[in-house]
Amino acid sequence: MPTLPIPLFGSLVLVFMLVALLRREGQSPLLPALLAACAVQGVIISLAQHYEIGAFRNIQPVSATIIPALAWISFQGTAIRGPRWRLDIWHAIGPLFVLFCLINAPAWLDVSIPILYVGYGSAILLISMQGPDALPRLRLGTGDAPTKIWCIMGLCLIGSAFSDILIVAAQLAGLSAWQPWIISLFSTGILILLGALALSDSLIDPDQSVPLSPVQIDTQLDNDLMMRLDQLMATQRLYLNADLTLTQLARRLHVPIKQLSIAINRKTGENVSRYINAHRINAACESLRTGESVTSAMLSAGFNTKSNYNREFLRKMKMPPSDWIRLNERVHETT
Structure with a gap:
C-alpha cells in the first residue's frame, strides 16, 4: 500500500x-x-x-x-x-x-x-x-x-x-x-x-447555443454552394475570425454542415479546416508583402497558434514563412 x-x-x-x-x-x-x-x-x-x-x-x-x-x-x-x-x-x-x-x-x-x-x-x-x-x-x-x-x-x-x-x-x-x-x-x-x-x-466551443441542421446532401448544389462560399470569403473575409467554426459557416450559408463539408471536399479535395486555412495563408502573404512581421501576419490572418500557422504555410507555399519572405524580397529586387 x-x-x-x-x-x-x-x-x-x-x-x-x-x-x-x-x-x-x-x-x-x-x-x-x-x-x-x-x-x-x-x-x-x-x-x-x-x-x-x-x-x-x-x-x-x-x-x-x-x-x-x-x-x-x-x-x-x-x-x-x-x-x-x-x-x-x-x-x-x-x-x-x-x-x-x-x-x-x-x-x-x-x-x-x-x-x-x-x-x-x-x-x-x-x-x-x-x-x-x-x-x-x-x-x-x-x-x-x-x-x-x-x-x-x-x-x-x-x-x-x-x-x-x-x-x-x-x-x-x-x-x-x-x-x-x-x-x-x-x-x-x-x-x-x-x-x-x-x-x-x-x-473551446465558441458557439455553444447553435443547433445543428439535419443532414440533406444534394450533389447538384455543390457548384452553387461553393460559389456562394467563395463570394462570402472574398467579401466578408470570415476566415480572419480565429474563432470561426464549421457550424457558423453553415449557418451563414443556410445549409446543413454535412452538405457544406462534402461540397468543399468534392470541389477542393480538402477538408473545411484546410480550405479556410488556405485563405488565411493568402491573407498572411499579403501582410508579409507589406512588411509585417511573421507573428503579426499570423495573428491578423486568423491563426492563433504558431505551430498550425507554420504547418499550413509549409503545406500551401511549400516553404516556411522566413524562406518565403527572402524569396519575395529577391523577386522584388530583380524587378
Missing part, C-alpha cells in the same frame, strides 16, 4: 486545473464538469484504497463509470452537436447498471466497468480519427489539434479499462497486495491526463 494517498494529490492538481478552466470566459460547463468528476474520483479512490473506508469502496465503481459517460457527453456537447440534456440523460444507464451489479451481482463489475470504458473510449476515438470536419463546433483555426486531443482522451479511457484487467490478473495470480498500487498509479495518471487535455484551448 502506498504510504501517501497518490490519488488525493492528483485530485489537488485537478482542482487547480478546474479553477483555471472556470476562469475562461464563455466556457461550456461540460468540460469543467468532466474535470470535477475526475477530481472527485481521486478523492473517492483515496478514501477507499488508502484510508480503507468501506462505504467508499462501494461508491468507487459507480462513480468511476460516470467519467466515461461524462467524457462522451462533453465530446458530443462541445465538438459535435451541442448539449442535448434529454438525450444525454440516457447515459446514466451505465452507472445505474453498475450500481445494480454492485448490489446483486458483484462478479459482473469486473466485466461491465471495462466494457463501458472501452465502449465510450472507442466511440470517441473512431469519430475523432475522421478529422476536423467530424468536429464542426470547434474552431477551424486550431487545425488538427482538437482531433488529436480527443483521440488521446479516447485512448485514456481505453487505457483505464486495461488497469481493471491488470487488477483481475493480479488477483488471479495471488498478488492482491498490488491492487492498491495499480488503482492509485493508473487512476491518478489517467485522471490527471484527462484533466490536462480538457484544459486545452483547442477544445
Whole structure:
C-alpha cells in the first residue's frame, strides 16, 4: 500500500486545473464538469484504497463509470452537436447498471466497468480519427489539434479499462497486495491526463447555443454552394475570425454542415479546416508583402497558434514563412 494517498494529490492538481478552466470566459460547463468528476474520483479512490473506508469502496465503481459517460457527453456537447440534456440523460444507464451489479451481482463489475470504458473510449476515438470536419463546433483555426486531443482522451479511457484487467490478473495470480498500487498509479495518471487535455484551448466551443441542421446532401448544389462560399470569403473575409467554426459557416450559408463539408471536399479535395486555412495563408502573404512581421501576419490572418500557422504555410507555399519572405524580397529586387 502506498504510504501517501497518490490519488488525493492528483485530485489537488485537478482542482487547480478546474479553477483555471472556470476562469475562461464563455466556457461550456461540460468540460469543467468532466474535470470535477475526475477530481472527485481521486478523492473517492483515496478514501477507499488508502484510508480503507468501506462505504467508499462501494461508491468507487459507480462513480468511476460516470467519467466515461461524462467524457462522451462533453465530446458530443462541445465538438459535435451541442448539449442535448434529454438525450444525454440516457447515459446514466451505465452507472445505474453498475450500481445494480454492485448490489446483486458483484462478479459482473469486473466485466461491465471495462466494457463501458472501452465502449465510450472507442466511440470517441473512431469519430475523432475522421478529422476536423467530424468536429464542426470547434474552431477551424486550431487545425488538427482538437482531433488529436480527443483521440488521446479516447485512448485514456481505453487505457483505464486495461488497469481493471491488470487488477483481475493480479488477483488471479495471488498478488492482491498490488491492487492498491495499480488503482492509485493508473487512476491518478489517467485522471490527471484527462484533466490536462480538457484544459486545452483547442477544445473551446465558441458557439455553444447553435443547433445543428439535419443532414440533406444534394450533389447538384455543390457548384452553387461553393460559389456562394467563395463570394462570402472574398467579401466578408470570415476566415480572419480565429474563432470561426464549421457550424457558423453553415449557418451563414443556410445549409446543413454535412452538405457544406462534402461540397468543399468534392470541389477542393480538402477538408473545411484546410480550405479556410488556405485563405488565411493568402491573407498572411499579403501582410508579409507589406512588411509585417511573421507573428503579426499570423495573428491578423486568423491563426492563433504558431505551430498550425507554420504547418499550413509549409503545406500551401511549400516553404516556411522566413524562406518565403527572402524569396519575395529577391523577386522584388530583380524587378
